[in-house]
Amino acid sequence: MSEALIQIGVVGCADIARKVSRAINLSPNATICAVASRSYDKASTFAAANGYPLTAKIYGNYEALLEDPDVDAVYMPLPTSLHLRWAVLAAQNKKHLLLEKPVALNVAEFDEIMLACESNGVQFMDNTMWVHNPRTAAMAQVFNDKHRFGQLKSNDIRVKPDLDAHGSLGDAGWYCIRAILLAFNYELPKTVIASRQPVLNKDGVILDCGASLYWEDGRVATFHCSFLANLTMDITAIGTKGTLHVHDFIIPYEEKEASFYVGTESSFDDLVTCWAKQPVKCTIKTDLPQEALLVTEFARLVGEIKFRKSKPEKKWAIISRKTQLVLDAVKASIHRGFQPVEIEE
Amino acid sequence: MSEALIQIGVVGCADIARKVSRAINLSPNATICAVASRSYDKASTFAAANGYPLTAKIYGNYEALLEDPDVDAVYMPLPTSLHLRWAVLAAQNKKHLLLEKPVALNVAEFDEIMLACESNGVQFMDNTMWVHNPRTAAMAQVFNDKHRFGQLKSNDIRVKPDLDAHGSLGDAGWYCIRAILLAFNYELPKTVIASRQPVLNKDGVILDCGASLYWEDGRVATFHCSFLANLTMDITAIGTKGTLHVHDFIIPYEEKEASFYVGTESSFDDLVTCWAKQPVKCTIKTDLPQEALLVTEFARLVGEIKFRKSKPEKKWAIISRKTQLVLDAVKASIHRGFQPVEIEE
The missing domain is CATH 3.40.50.720 (NAD(P)-binding Rossmann-like Domain)
Structure with a gap:
């Protein structure tokens, strides 16, 4: 340095x-x-x-x-x-x-x-x-690859992180929504509908909930996040041409590498008794854990401002705000008896 | 013989x-x-x-x-x-x-x-x-294992089979519902709500749809099935103590063996930077493909009737009927503008 x-x-x-x-x-x-x-x-x-x-x-x-x-x-x-x-x-x-x-x-x-x-x-x-893990950039490449993935049709996320200091939807839900926005290239959904039967504790804190997010062109994303079940961090994102599977998207199984699976133009053998082509495992290595990569990026931006008089980078605030907008809409839908809530920027 | x-x-x-x-x-x-x-x-x-x-x-x-x-x-x-x-x-x-x-x-x-x-x-x-693949019995053992899986909380299925002769929800949806019932030990849900934005062709045939199924004790299952996206057959079933992942549940990647992954009491290391224990891959081998195992079981039951004057085995009809009941409820919910439909046996 x-x-x-x-x-x-x-x-x-x-x-x-x-x-x-x-x-x-x-x-x-x-x-x-x-x-x-x-x-x-x-x-x-x-x-x-x-x-x-x-x-x-x-x-x-x-x-x-x-x-x-x-x-x-x-x-x-x-x-x-x-x-x-x-x-x-x-x-x-x-x-x-x-x-x-x-x-x-x-x-x-x-x-x-x-x-x-x-x-x-x-x-x-x-x-x-997790956004700063190099795996995430590799996943985003898949989502944006018209030949390998096509257009995203459906994105589904199941998450059960450990109960952390927040003790509420904000933790698990935040990650789910962020991952959905990533797959949809940060385009906000039009409508949010919370799933029925969320679980709240006696203080009204959400312990278990889910929602479906709808885009006008028919794309849909569903997430479910819970503090009441075994630790799970699954994404299944389905495009017209490809499917991406990941099982540890928030915190990777290992610090120094992270994997996902991509199937492209998947098909069966002639008699439909097995698959002609299986999904491929993609493993991305990293010297620094994702949280250190986050700090490095944050410090780099601060350094640009401090030493080179640059303006703050607004990208991160914009993505955070979209996440918050969807989070608010999920809560609103729960409070309105699972009615659809329109997102307005 | x-x-x-x-x-x-x-x-x-x-x-x-x-x-x-x-x-x-x-x-x-x-x-x-x-x-x-x-x-x-x-x-x-x-x-x-x-x-x-x-x-x-x-x-x-x-x-x-x-x-x-x-x-x-x-x-x-x-x-x-x-x-x-x-x-x-x-x-x-x-x-x-x-x-x-x-x-x-x-x-x-x-x-x-x-x-x-x-x-x-x-x-x-x-x-x-797929029900007759020995993997399915192994999966059912996981679902029923109180120590390894606990109680099922959430079951999620994403499926995109090839467009077959039926050309409708009946194909993909049938498998999804059957797999949900398997995980719930064939207990029918109380309420079914179809997802919004299903895709129908000009003849009204469903090409893409989904639904959430709710049990009275708070358990939930969601499925999405589509003819419009890449071939996908994912299940993520989450229990209080374990999680089961499978990516090829309808037709296994290979004829002679089939796998799934089980995580049990998953947790992180002390600093929450990686997982203390990763899910384990379980692979079940079979000499005959699952469709031949189905025929073998069917012929065995017919033989019992023909040669030993047994009564027909009603189990298969009972499971089929439950599948049909849920299928009907999904269609009813779509036709009623995504309203909840109660299942009555």
Whole structure:
């Protein structure tokens, strides 16, 4: 690196921050310069347990970190309900923002956060890690390959991630919707209909739900996400000419490589007793885990702004917002008794 | 074999009859004794092209075959709309009946066919081949394994078979529904809701559709079947403790073996950067292709009746009827504008 490392402050010591702290340490263009918790002791213990540089500053409150002029950017793993307050304050302090998903409780809050980022010229990125795995780019190539995949007809996702700090649809649903948008080249669906029989806990938090998304030209995507079943991360995407299968799309089975399967112009033998051609396994290797690739990309964009006076890259905010719009529509459909909800940008 | 081979007559020379004729030839307890088409020449050509025994009788009409006293049982690959007429006539002539799926246009017709079978003491079986692959029994063991799979929560099927003689939902949909019922231990769902945006051709034949099936205890199954996309046969079944994946459930990639994948109590490593345990591939070998295993089972049941005066085995008719009930409900939901349809036995 000819330029200095991007200095990242970690705001909050949630469990997921352990993984992301390791990712920052692994990234060639970023380093951890500070950590904040509501208690100094907790922040100090967390820093020691997670291999923080000895130079990293320890803060017993979030404000102090956000006011530290040495901090270029913050990673914020706070609960979603706290994002509006702290993300806006971070942006106002000119801190570039790597924010845990789901970004906001709804798209109105999302837009407030984004307004703060834009008016302060800071880079925004949500912490959807799997998007940065090189496998995802290879999958997107398949989706866009007219000869190998044709036009997407149907996309189906079944997910059951571990119950994380969010404890709600926002976690699993966020990934499902993002993966659907990826396959549809980020074109928003027209209509969203939630599946019946979602499971809510006594506080109204969604533990299990699903939805079908409809595009005007007849394409459809269905997802189901649950905290109540075995860990599952399946995508079956069917095009006019090809089919893509993946079983570990959010977190790959292994850190250093990730696979998917593609069948193209699949057909049977003459007597229809077996397949003439089986799907092919495609394996993509990576030196850095996907979360470190995310940090590297985030730090690269921050570096462009810091050292070359570039403008923030809006792509990530645009994709996040579309994800939030669909998430809001799923919730609205559940609350309206599974009626269709139209998406309006 | 200590007993004589079951003598099977083939009624109709549809393309699928080539595969089933080979299956009868492969079965150790059955043989082809006759074939009928609406034209003698067509039947004769078909027999010669498909390795029929030289002793096989050739008929230029269906009635003559059905009246042949040497014929124990018939395989009937006629279009669904002709099943009622010819299947009932076969039963009245005391011919055991291997009938192509979908069995009937609706459950009322189905019940007429079944009444004819029961009152004439003939064995009924529909020609759903994959059920007879030994893989299916192995999959059912997983579904019933409380330690390995837990309780089924969600079952999802994406299918795109080749356009066959039926040219409609009855083909793809029949298999999907059957596979869902298998996973749910043949317990009927309470409510069926068709997915929006089905594709019908100008004659009203369904080319692409889907549905969600709901059980009262919150379990759900979704299927999508299409003639308009790449060949796909995916099942993702998620239990409280395990997940089963299969990609070729209707016709296995290879004739002599078939696989599925099972993940049990799947979890991540401590930092949630990769999986602690990956799904295991289970491969089941078979000497005979699944369609020959179907014929063998059918001929065995016919032999029990013919040589040991057993009663017909009702299991296959019961499962077929449940499949037909759900199929009817999907069509009803489409016709009622995607409203929920309750299943009544």
